[in-house]
Amino acid sequence: MYVEDLKNEFYEFLTGKRILLLVHYDIDSICALKILQSILKHKEVRYTLCVVRGVEDLKRSHQEHCADVKYFVLINCGGTVNLVDVLEPADDAVFFVIDAHRPTHLDNIFSDGQVRLLWGPNEDAEVPEFQAVYRDDSDDESGGEDEDEENEGEGRAAKKRRLDEEAIMRRRERRLWEQRRFDIIAEYSQYTYYAKASAVAMYKLAWLLNKDDKDLLWLAIVALTEQFLFSKIENTQYVLAAGELQAHTTRLKNRSNDADVATSLKISFEKDLKLVLYRHWCVESSLKYSMFTACKMKLWSHRGSKKLYELLADMGLPVAQSQQSFESMDLQLRKEFHESLEKLSEKYNLEDLIFTSFVLQFGYRNKYCASDIVYAMLAILESSPRDKPEECFNSALDCLSRRHKETLQKAIERAKTITKTLFKTVQAAIDMKQIITAGSFVYYIIQEGSLDWYMLSNQHILLLLAQFILRAYVSMSKNKKAPDLPLIISAPKNLELGTCIVLGIPPLRQLSPKNNLGRAFEEAAENINYDVLSDYFDTSYFEIFTKDRTRFFDALTALFDK
Amino acid sequence: MFGEKAYLLIKELDRNRDSLPPYNTELLSEIHNEVKQLVTENQEDANVSEQSRLVENVSYVPTLKIRHAAIKRNIRCILAYHYNRLKCLKTIRWQFGSILPPEVKANLSQAEIDFFSKYSSSLMQYMRGIGDDGGVNLAVNLKPPKSLYIEVRCVVDYGQLELSDGSALLLKKNSRHHLPRTECEELIRQGVLEHVV
Numbered sequence: 001m002y003v004e005d006l007k008n009e010f011y012e013f014l015t016g017k018r019i020l021l022l023v024h025y026d027i028d029s030i031c032a033l034k035i036l037q038s039i040l041k042h043k044e045v046r047y048t049l050c051v052v053r054g055v056e057d058l059k060r061s062h063q064e065h066c067a068d069v070k071y072f073v074l075i076n077c078g079g080t081v082n083l084v085d086v087l088e089p090a091d092d093a094v095f096f097v098i099d100a101h102r103p104t105h106l107d108n109i110f111s112d113g114q115v116r117l118l119w120g121p122n123e124d125a126e127v128p129e130f131q132a133v134y135r136d137d138s139d140d141e142s143g144g145e146d147e148d149e150e151n152e153g154e155g156r157a158a159k160k161r162r163l164d165e166e167a168i169m170r171r172r173e174r175r176l177w178e179q180r181r182f183d184i185i186a187e188y189s190q191y192t193y194y195a196k197a198s199a200v201a202m203y204k205l206a207w208l209l210n211k212d213d214k215d216l217l218w219l220a221i222v223a224l225t226e227q228f229l230f231s232k233i234e235n236t237q238y239v240l241a242a243g244e245l246q247a248h249t250t251r252l253k254n255r256s257n258d259a260d261v262a263t264s265l266k267i268s269f270e271k272d273l274k275l276v277l278y279r280h281w282c283v284e285s286s287l288k289y290s291m292f293t294a295c296k297m298k299l300w301s302h303r304g305s306k307k308l309y310e311l312l313a314d315m316g317l318p319v320a321q322s323q324q325s326f327e328s329m330d331l332q333l334r335k336e337f338h339e340s341l342e343k344l345s346e347k348y349n350l351e352d353l354i355f356t357s358f359v360l361q362f363g364y365r366n367k368y369c370a371s372d373i374v375y376a377m378l379a380i381l382e383s384s385p386r387d388k389p390e391e392c393f394n395s396a397l398d399c400l401s402r403r404h405k406e407t408l409q410k411a412i413e414r415a416k417t418i419t420k421t422l423f424k425t426v427q428a429a430i431d432m433k434q435i436i437t438a439g440s441f442v443y444y445i446i447q448e449g450s451l452d453w454y455m456l457s458n459q460h461i462l463l464l465l466a467q468f469i470l471r472a473y474v475s476m477s478k479n480k481k482a483p484d485l486p487l488i489i490s491a492p493k494n495l496e497l498g499t500c501i502v503l504g505i506p507p508l509r510q511l512s513p514k515n516n517l518g519r520a521f522e523e524a525a526e527n528i529n530y531d532v533l534s535d536y537f538d539t540s541y542f543e544i545f546t547k548d549r550t551r552f553f554d555a556l557t558a559l560f561d562k
Numbered sequence: 563m564f565g566e567k568a569y570l571l572i573k574e575l576d577r578n579r580d581s582l583p584p585y586n587t588e589l590l591s592e593i594h595n596e597v598k599q600l601v602t603e604n605q606e607d608a609n610v611s612e613q614s615r616l617v618e619n620v621s622y623v624p625t626l627k628i629r630h631a632a633i634k635r636n637i638r639c640i641l642a643y644h645y646n647r648l649k650c651l652k653t654i655r656w657q658f659g660s661i662l663p664p665e666v667k668a669n670l671s672q673a674e675i676d677f678f679s680k681y682s683s684s685l686m687q688y689m690r691g692i693g694d695d696g697g698v699n700l701a702v703n704l705k706p707p708k709s710l711y712i713e714v715r716c717v718v719d720y721g722q723l724e725l726s727d728g729s730a731l732l733l734k735k736n737s738r739h740h741l742p743r744t745e746c747e748e749l750i751r752q753g754v755l756e757h758v759v
Binding site for chain 2: 046067
């Protein structure tokens with residue numbers, strides 16, 4: 001059921017009640033959570049927070065709390081699974097879901113009040129009609145009985161014949177209807193994609209309640225940038241959403257006293273470069289390790305690095321300056337950095353280096369752009385092998401509040417290590433030709449025992465690596481069909497259980513990020529009669545035992561060849 | 563030297579700024595004797611001065627003045643000693659409540675114990691009178707709290723907590739909750755929950 005009047009049916013509804021917040025383990029949900037927390041503080045709501053990494057965690061948290069809590073708010077989880085079936089809740093439990101994953105499960109859309117979706121029906125594309133998917137079975141039976149009573153007068157044999165015929169017709173019609181239903185559902189759920197970020201929706205609610213401010217706006221900006229950087233949404237969608245947030249920025253700009261630099265918080269909408277963390281790193285490293293420049297200029301090869309130095313020379317940046325940290329470069333060079341890169345972008349095939357983004361400034365020394373914060377949070381959430389998820393979650397929440405600057409600094413350092421690791425992995429993969437073509441798709445396997453495998457077994461870092469590898473492969477390959485091939489990447493996940501995680505991303509030529517590889521995985525698993533272990537809310541991730549990996553890939557090859 | 567023992571008394575108090583040392587009865591009685599002696603000597607000399615005014619004009623006024631200054635100094639030190647100890651006692655009452663721990667009680671004189679119980683009872687009477695419904699325990703928060711509900715993080719695995727409306731709350735390590743201040747204060751003091759700013 002859709003809830004469009006968020007203010008009355010969600011916010012006012014939850015006043016004074018005891019709720020459980022189930023939050024998915026990713027950046028968008030953390031931002032949405034912070035916004036929701038700050039608006040719930042004004043209402044006397046007692047809540048408990050639970051971190052959820054997959055369907056199993058969701059079930060477990062629900063089990064632990066269902067005896068005391070009647071109202072559940074799910075952030076970025078649960079929209080795509082049949083909540084009533086999976087969780088088996090009590091009859092008076094109510095679930096409010098705000099989720100960016102699509103397609104939403106049909107049972108959640110057509111639920112009669114137990115599952116309430118906090119967005120409008122216009123955000124779900126191509127939902128089939130209710131009649132096509134659900135059917136009242138009792139209609140069949142009652143039709144038969146009525147006919148029985150009417151035809152009492154007829155002869156026995158004639159009546160029996162007619163009833164048999166009618167029964168056969170009804171059964172046939174029912175089979176056809178089920179077949180059609182199966183097709184409709186298959187078509188509806190084949191592509192997985194992302195819609196508007198949950199944090200942006202939460203920010204709109206805060207704005208409706210007139211409780212928004214620059215902090216909350218910055219959280220919404222970070223969530224939107226995360227979707228853009230991980231290519232979860234298309235360029236046009238990003239530009240539209242960024243335009244809306246920019247309107248909010250200008251509206252909030254005049255409110256506070258921005259003249260006092262030491263205490264004010266300024267958000268500005270500027271052009272930015274697709275270079276990772278360049279403001280906190282040195283120019284040469286940033287150019288070398290960023291996915292965009294590395295793939296366009298093939299910086300893993302010897303010729304590529306020479307080209308890099310050419311580019312620096314053309315920009316007028318001495319090598320010594322480019323190896324110092326960005327903040328210590330000459331003021332003149334720093335100011336001209338953007339424009340010189342823009343001018344040379346055509347010559348070095350670096351179009352699309354510029355995109356519009358937001359920059360946050362507070363105090364005299366702190367200037368962060370949205371992508372910096374996204375990478376820092378990614379580093380906290382996904383690159384510490386020893387910390388438990390709840391602790392990482394707490395650190396990530398700390399990092400977003402401006403009081404813990406050292407957390408942010410350490411996270412930025414770790415993000416630099418992650419970027420370097422990704423680059424080195426791609427370099428090794430290309431040099432040793434480990435990216436293998438299997439006819440209609442490309443795959444790459446990360447072996448256990450390679451350095452930093454634990455980093456790569458997490459969802460989003462694996463996604464970044466997959467995109468990097470696909471772009472690198474396409475730029476190096478002479479195969480004309482390369483931009484049409486999807487990539488499947490596999491990394492070890494749990495050494496004790498012997499499982500590995502498999503991710504598929506769509507080919508480069510397909511501009512829209514809609515991903516139907518999840519469906520391919522399911523079908524391949526069915527073909528080899530494999531018991532599916534998949535726990536993730538995003539169906540393009542899959543988990544299988546390492547020993548079955550080759551069989552699985554063979555099944556996939558057979559499926560794709562069809 | 564006059565006033566030396568008084569100086570020792572004050573120095574002892576200064577050395578133990580946050581805690582109460584035992585009530586130094588001997589030093590106090592020594593100072594008491596010194597003051598008495600000074601007073602008697604002064605009286606004799608004052609009488610002699612008074613009597614000799616008419617006969618020889620022998621004046622001990624400067625001596626009298628010095629002794630008087632010493633007496634006043636001693637009395638001032640004794641008063642400061644008692645006053646500071648009482649101030650310390652009052653902070654102890656606000657921090658620990660109306661039951662004195664036995665180590666502290668051993669260091670007090672009888673008069674101080676009496677003072678403490680009387681102070682405690684008048685404080686309780688006052689606290690019972692303000693606010694409705696039985697009074698407000700002001701010793702819980704020395705600064706007024708800003709909000710009714712606070713966000714807390716669980717630091718250790720505590721298990722089930724019974725809330726005042728009967729429902730139970732599972733406190734696992736690193737879980738976060740948003741609860742009314744009254745439910746959490748006890749646990750924050752015990753160190754089970756941590757207030758998240």
